[in-house]
Amino acid sequence: MSAATIPALAAAALAILPATPAAAAEVSGAELSVFWGIPFVGMLLSIALMPLLAGHIWHHHYGKISAGWAALLVLPFAIAFGPEVAAGEVWHIMLQEYIPFIALLLALYVTGGGVLLKGTLVGTPLVNVALLALGTVIASIMGTTGASMLLIRPVLRANAFRRRKTHTFVFFIFLVSNIGGSLTPLGDPPLYLGFLKGVSFFWTTTHLFSEFLFCAVLLLAAYYVLDVMAWAREKAAIPDTGAKEPLRLEGLVNLALIGVVVVMVLVQGAWQPGEVSLFGQHIGAERLLGVVVFVAVAFVSMRLTPVALREANGFAWGAILEVAKLFAAIFVTMSPVLAILRAGEAGAAAPLVALTSGPHGEPIPWVYFWLSGALSSFLDNAPTYLVFFNLAGGDPIHLMTEGALTLAAISCGAVFMGANSYIGNAPNFMVKAIVEENGERMPSFFGYCAWALVFLVPLFILVTLIFF
Template sequence: MYFAVLAAASLPLLVASPALGAETAAAHGGGLSPLWGLPFLGVLLSIALMPLAAGRVWHHHYGKISAGWAALFLVPYALAFGPEAAWEEFAHVLVQEYLPFLALLLALYTTGGGVLLRGTLVGTPAVNTALLAAGTALASVMGTTGASMVLIRPVLRANAFRRRKTHTFVFFIFLVSNIGGSLTPLGDPPLYLGFLKGVAFFWPTTHLFDKFLFCAALLLAAHHALDRLAWARERPVPPPRSAAREALRVEGWLNVALLGAVLAVVLGMGVAPLREVSVLGQPIGLERLLGMAAFLAITLLSVRLTPARLREQNGFSWGAMAEVAKLFAAIFVTMAPVLAILRAGREGAAAGLVALTSTPEGQPIPATYFWLTGALSSFLDNAPTYLVFFNLAGGDPARLMTQGAPTLAAISCGAVFMGANSYIGNAPNFMVKAIVEEQGVRMPSFFGYCAWAAAVLIPLFVLLTLLFF
């Protein structure tokens, strides 16, 4: 509720602010040194190491630590390029990236947390794999965040009696929070950006389905085998069978409708662009401002109209949302110079990487696009990373959807699939981790999760490259 009120109060202030009338200085990343990426590295290492080395300090002060890293970028930036440039960089991140991200995430988190799946669910290997398969299928319809928020709590309840269950939540992130969102622009933000750039709505459905099916089938099979092994080792005692097993049913249909409204707003922003307005000096489409206002209205409706009993039975709290909001604020700010360097292409400090994407004759190499887009999407926000390589490949949707289809498919798969390689590759990853830990289940550390990804996903992506790219 606090986030909705805060964001709602900020909208009039944003619209009323005077324009500064220039692009952000970091948008031209050709002259930026890689050293500007050190604060971003500091945020990553803090997320990875401090919960292990100083857990008490991190738990109570992670917001202040994150803000400190953001300041360690903005203050030197102001000294190097001037206070106006630093303010404009901050305004660019706030208006163009962070507030739209937060408003959408808040609406999905709130509505998803108001949908309660009741019924007798016992976390056997078959049931767990079926739940992951259902979430994977839903992710392209309601988005990876929406599907994750709706299904993570039923999976938690189904496995409450088990000790060996961490692997199920790791595979949940792999499948529901990432790979499942690869078939439509509603599924994952990178594909939505492609849709806004002119990629046809069903292009991912037709061109990524075989890659999606290959990865999803192998991961579901791997999870089922691993869960059977864990079940055999643990020999858990399931809850006693009652005389009348409760049939599966959904409560909170109002929130199902509100979740549909969120998706309709997202789609509407893409198909009905309006004139641009200036917000804190940044040009932004009026449809995006109206979309943010709609997300906040949907959030408030969900909060006001959902019975407190239903949220309580669903194990809902605002803690996970608060953690994601604070950490990703620092991530978005400190990530800006890294993305600017990438956008500079062959004129920037990442020119060596950019040169790997094409042959000496200038022909694109889909496998390289897949791995470079994916590797950077593992730690940077996968949506702007997709856009960087989309533009690097020419940026013409008509050509990329036809003769450039292998390259566009590689970029799309890299951004969506490899967002699963770390907790910060895609917003739902960290949110699922936070919700699971709120319920007292221990999740792998940052590096521990990356080790899971290296062991399971990297061999899968190597096979994907050999077969498709």
């Protein structure tokens, strides 16, 4: 795919949109039964089971299968509520959620793939811990996606000679792609939504630092023990690298472009000039500008980064295309599930919502932590955060003061437990795709969940007992 293909794809996406406004009323989640969640469950099971049971079919046709599950939701929806309503709902999801999401992901994927760490880097336990710790720290500065895209390829190269390395990529997702993003609104989309709702920029830094440090230190310690055990069994495989070459970064222009992306994200929170209308849907002008800037950043990165550097970095388009196709279907099929949750006590999830409050209506922080976390493990963690933020009252001033423990529980649940499955947070699947694209093995969907069950769930139980 050439650099010119990026804006061409964006133009094509706009060209296929309906030519008339989707004058459709939004369907309330209170009107929907749990059966509307069946296509989403089918989508999850396809991602989980088909690579194991029908790998050849899945790898060649996952796009068609994903589109099939989306159609299985949209067509009955059109019959039940009318074609205009169905078209309006899909366009709403695409414009408000998917296009900004994939544009940001594209910018970070392309710029991260244009930074090359050269020099002698051997994946010893200490080197690997240092790389994971570095990624965990910078994830709150440049986002979990940016940090993941920047460091996953150096980690792959450092460990290329090793036979036992799956645990490294799993803990990379735990730490860099999730836990590390908990200290600022730049770190993870749920916290950014809180920032847009009025939560002060450094509130998460001061109120989630203890939880972040606790999880990061324990996970890094557990990883180090595992890696030392694996290293002891394969020392003979260490390659002879000859004279050590000092570490240096190439493609520094991409670090500046990542800075542009970070600044644009901040601008979207501080500058809100009003809404514009596109085919019957309204979107903030700042969000539309963000999409343009993110696509432009990707284009500039492709033009300014030497092809040889990207080749040396193992850059390819397969991972981003896979994420784009799968998450398009995920966003569409999970929309009724989120709508039901947003309906609160008026929706089909009322028994679940009722668990968040005590007998006198007081919030129960540890329940918020586990409910927001459990749902963030399989739904998009950003809207899930927003559901529970509003369920807790939605007043940022109250939640930052008297309700601080509840807001911390919601924030930690959404950010931390996004690590429980490949689809809990976008960088998870991106890292998986890049690792597999480089010829390395990753656990299956359920295999990864088993890793989370062993290492993350006990950790989150400790977090509950100590903090919530």
